[in-house]
Amino acid sequence: MKTKDDRLAAITAIISSQVVSNQDELLEKLNLKGFNVTQATLSRDIKELKIVKVHTANGYKYQIHSEKHLNTARNSGILSVDSASNLVVIKTGPGFAGAVASAIDTDVACNAIMGTIAGDDTVLVILRSADSLAEAMDAISGAIPNIKSKTI
Amino acid sequence: MKTKDDRLAAITAIISSQVVSNQDELLEKLNLKGFNVTQATLSRDIKELKIVKVHTANGYKYQIHSEKHLNTARNSGILSVDSASNLVVIKTGPGFAGAVASAIDTDVACNAIMGTIAGDDTVLVILRSADSLAEAMDAISGAIPNIKSKTI
DNA sequence: ACTACATTTGAATATTTATGCAAAATTACA
DNA sequence: TGTAATTTTGCATAAATATTCAAATGTAGT
Numbered sequence: 001m002k003t004k005d006d007r008l009a010a011i012t013a014i015i016s017s018q019v020v021s022n023q024d025e026l027l028e029k030l031n032l033k034g035f036n037v038t039q040a041t042l043s044r045d046i047k048e049l050k051i052v053k054v055h056t057a058n059g060y061k062y063q064i065h066s067e068k069h070l071n072t073a074r075n076s077g078i079l080s081v082d083s084a085s086n087l088v089v090i091k092t093g094p095g096f097a098g099a100v101a102s103a104i105d106t107d108v109a110c111n112a113i114m115g116t117i118a119g120d121d122t123v124l125v126i127l128r129s130a131d132s133l134a135e136a137m138d139a140i141s142g143a144i145p146n147i148k149s150k151t152i
Numbered sequence: 153m154k155t156k157d158d159r160l161a162a163i164t165a166i167i168s169s170q171v172v173s174n175q176d177e178l179l180e181k182l183n184l185k186g187f188n189v190t191q192a193t194l195s196r197d198i199k200e201l202k203i204v205k206v207h208t209a210n211g212y213k214y215q216i217h218s219e220k221h222l223n224t225a226r227n228s229g230i231l232s233v234d235s236a237s238n239l240v241v242i243k244t245g246p247g248f249a250g251a252v253a254s255a256i257d258t259d260v261a262c263n264a265i266m267g268t269i270a271g272d273d274t275v276l277v278i279l280r281s282a283d284s285l286a287e288a289m290d291a292i293s294g295a296i297p298n299i300k301s302k303t304i
Numbered sequence: 305a306c307t308a309c310a311t312t313t314g315a316a317t318a319t320t321t322a323t324g325c326a327a328a329a330t331t332a333c334a
Numbered sequence: 335t336g337t338a339a340t341t342t343t344g345c346a347t348a349a350a351t352a353t354t355c356a357a358a359t360g361t362a363g364t
Contacts (some may be wrong), residue, residue, distance in 0.1 A: 004312070019261045022350060038314055043352055052204050053351095054217060056261040057294030063258070065206065082266050084238060084280045089267040117276075119253060119269035124278060156342070174320060190344055195322055205321095212352095 007035050011045055012064060016091045017080035021060045078144070083133055088125040088140075097123045103144060110139035159187050163197055164216065173212045230296070235285055240277040249275045255295065262291035 010033055011026065020026045023042045030037065050065040064079075077096040082089045092100050101118035104125065112132030117124045127136050162185055163178065172178045175194045182189065202217040229245040230252065244252050253270035256277065264284030269276045279288050 017266070019263045021261065024350080039351080040315080040353080041313060043350095044313090047207050047352085050207050052206050054204050054258070055199050055202050056259050058291050059261045061261040084266055084278070087238070087266075087278055089278055091267060117269055119271075120250065121257075122267040122269050124267070124269050124276070176320080191321075192323080192345075193343060195320095196343085199322085 002035060007037065008045055008049060010035060011042075011049060011051075013080040015051060015062050015064055017082045017089075019059075019061045021062070026062070081137075083137075085130045086127040086133070088127065088133070088136065090123040090125065092121050092123065094121045097121050100144075104140060107143040108139045110136055112136045113139070154187060159189065160197055160201060162187060163194075163203075164201060167203060167214045168216055171211075171213045173214075178214070233289075235289075237282040238279040238284070240279065240285070240288065242275040242277065244273050244275065246273045249273050252296075256292060259295040260291045262288055264288040265291070 007030070010030060014020060014026065014029050018029070020029065023039050023046070026042055027037075027039060030042075046062070051062050052065050053060055054063050077092045077100055079091040079093065082091075090097075090100060097118040097120055101116040101123045104113070104116050104123070112127050112129075112135045114126045114128055116126070125136065125140070127133060159182070162182060166172060166178065166181050170181070172181065175191050175198070178194055179189075179191060182194075198214070203214050204217045205212050206215050229248065231243040231245065233243075234241045242249075242252060249270035249272055253268040253275045256265070256268050256275070264279050264281075264287045266278045266280055268278070277288065277292075279285060
């Protein structure tokens with residue numbers, strides 16, 4: 001059973017890893033993940049999460065408000081996990097990337113992982129090949145249990 | 153004669169010193185100061201000023217979106233931009249990489265960009281695929297105009 | 305289990321914001 | 335100055351977001 005908190009977490013993960021420019025778009029992405037609600041509910045969720053809609057050079061996008069960002073980070077540190085070819089990108093709260101990268105370095109034993117690089121709020125995990133993605137994700141999930149639920 | 157710039161300055165002054173929760177309210181306050189425009193114009197002004205509407209404990213209010221990032225990025229002396237498969241490497245002056253990465257994170261709306269990682273003078277931009285290079289470069293150029301001329 | 309109370313949600317709708325288009329104003333320049 | 339190009343604006347309306355109200359669901363206490 002998916003709870004409201006699950007949905008809020010999913011929204012946070014989506015917003016932090018993808019460009020979402022309106023609530024209907026967010027609705028679609030949530031539907032894909034099995035959350036079925038209406039726009040009215042999203043409007044309330046967005047208010048509760050203090051998500052703001054910002055103007056960028058090429059359109060609008062929702063963004064986690066920095067203070068809330070910090071609170072979320074306090075809980076898990078990890079906001080979202082995404083991957084492409086042989087790279088995994090983990091978004092964290094500001095300042096948490098180093099801790100997460102360090103955790104992966106020391107707590108994960110996986111030959112598929114060549115190494116990690118941390119910025120301020122982003123961790124890059126470099127794999128030997130795109131084929132080893134599943135293997136690496138399993139290894140990481142073992143060390144950081146709730147990371148799986150954040151995966152896009 | 154009141155110019156558009158006068159109006160933009162007035163808007164900035166108003167919202168940074170008072171709580172304004174919607175555009176009609178801003179319209180009234182501008183009227184009092186002798187600016188007579190319509191809501192449509194304010195919508196455009198707000199977009200131009202990158203003002204955001206944030207959720208507070210007791211309602212909504214407009215707030216200036218910090219332009220620090222963008223300005224810093226503009227003046228940061230981006231030295232070069234290079235790419236290989238799904239990675240873009242931006243070289244900056246010493247210490248400026250974080251500012252440039254941050255600018256890209258907050259001011260660019262592009263799903264092709266998975267994330268950025270900054271060292272001291274190097275920014276790595278991770279794309280979803282090599283195919284999305286042109287798209288990502290366009291998006292970045294929109295936010296940091298003169299980056300294009302630096303492109304290899 | 306029943307009742308009282310609180311929380312969550314959807315449907316419909318009100319409110320708010322953005323935009324296409326044409327007109328007016330401004331600027332650039334021969 | 336006259337004319338073309340660009341920018342700015344209002345009007346009307348589309349699009350997006352918030353809210354009211356009632357129903358449904360959940361929670362405690364007895």
